[in-house]
Amino acid sequence: MTPETLVFDSSADLIETARARLVDAVVRAQEARGVASVALTGGSNGIGLLRALAADSGDIAWQRVEIYWGDDRFVPATHPERNAGQAFEALLSSVPVDPARVHVMAPSDGEFGDDIEAAARDYARLVGPETVFDVHLLGMGGEGHVNSLFPHTPATAEESAAVVAVTDSPKPPPARLTLTFPVINRSREVWFLVSGPEKAEAVAAAHDGADRVDWPCAGAHGTEATVWFLDQTAASQLG
Numbered sequence: 079m080t081p082e083t084l085v086f087d088s089s090a091d092l093i094e095t096a097r098a099r100l101v102d103a104v105v106r107a108q109e110a111r112g113v114a115s116v117a118l119t120g121g122s123n124g125i126g127l128l129r130a131l132a133a134d135s136g137d138i139a140w141q142r143v144e145i146y147w148g149d150d151r152f153v154p155a156t157h158p159e160r161n162a163g164q165a166f167e168a169l170l171s172s173v174p175v176d177p178a179r180v181h182v183m184a185p186s187d188g189e190f191g192d193d194i195e196a197a198a199r200d201y202a203r204l205v206g207p208e209t210v211f212d213v214h215l216l217g218m219g220g221e222g223h224v225n226s227l228f229p230h231t232p233a234t235a236e237e238s239a240a241v242v243a244v245t246d247s248p249k250p251p252p253a254r255l256t257l258t259f260p261v262i263n264r265s266r267e268v269w270f271l272v273s274g275p276e277k278a279e280a281v282a283a284a285h286d287g288a289d290r291v292d293w294p295c296a297g298a299h300g301t302e303a304t305v306w307f308l309d310q311t312a313a314s315q316l317g
């Protein structure tokens with residue numbers, strides 16, 4: 079399926095359109111199935127989108143949103159690099175979510191202590207074989223990583239486990255938990271939120287059908303839609 083690629087003058091414009099479309103996607107999912115399911119991402123635009131939603135989340139019924147994370151850093155719960163902590167600060171502490179529907183990945187001082195493999199198995203059990211995200215949000219690194227799936231790593235090659243532990247992430251912090259491609263790619267919609275000239279080569283590689291081993295961003299797609307929200311600099315190498 080051909081991805082939809084939207085190019086904006088600025089990341090602020092990108093975020094505002096993604097916000098409006100996410101409100102619409104969540105409301106439609108709630109109308110169709112009662113509960114919407116969203117996988118969040120960290121990163122500048124991912125957290126910017128959550129801030130924008132805190133200001134205006136339209137008709138979203140927050141009690142009926144299942145919230146997951148695509149990845150998180152395996153550091154103490156209060157560490158500033160936790161994607162979950164940033165998401166709570168940006169949005170989740172100010173909207174009426176159902177705590178039982180907010181599925182945080184374990185931190186390194188949580189119930190599994192520093193046993194990152196046990197933490198990965200636990201999140202894989204939680205996600206199970208059935209969970210399908212209505213929208214899986216993705217940021218992207220300049221080398222094309224999405225979630226914590228980096229080029230030329232076992233996590234990126236994973237074909238069965240839903241969640242894996244990463245202990246040598248090239249981007250700090252080194253210890254992370256991440257959803258894998260089998261789970262990302264059963265999402266109804268996968269949205270990339272990408273800005274900055276350092277991301278342009280990876281954006282172009284994904285659009286040119288690169289191998290996900292080299293450019294992990296090339297391997298992520300939704301079953302119903304794949305949408306790239308780009309600023310002009312990130313789109314600058316598109317043909």
Ligand SMILES: O=C1O[C@H](COP(=O)(O)O)[C@@H](O)[C@H](O)[C@H]1O
Nearest residue numbers: 119120121122123216217218219
């Ligand atoms: O390490 C990570 O980076 C990506 C992208 O971050 P950005 O600030 O360059 O947009 C993020 O999406 C991912 O969740 C995170 O763990």
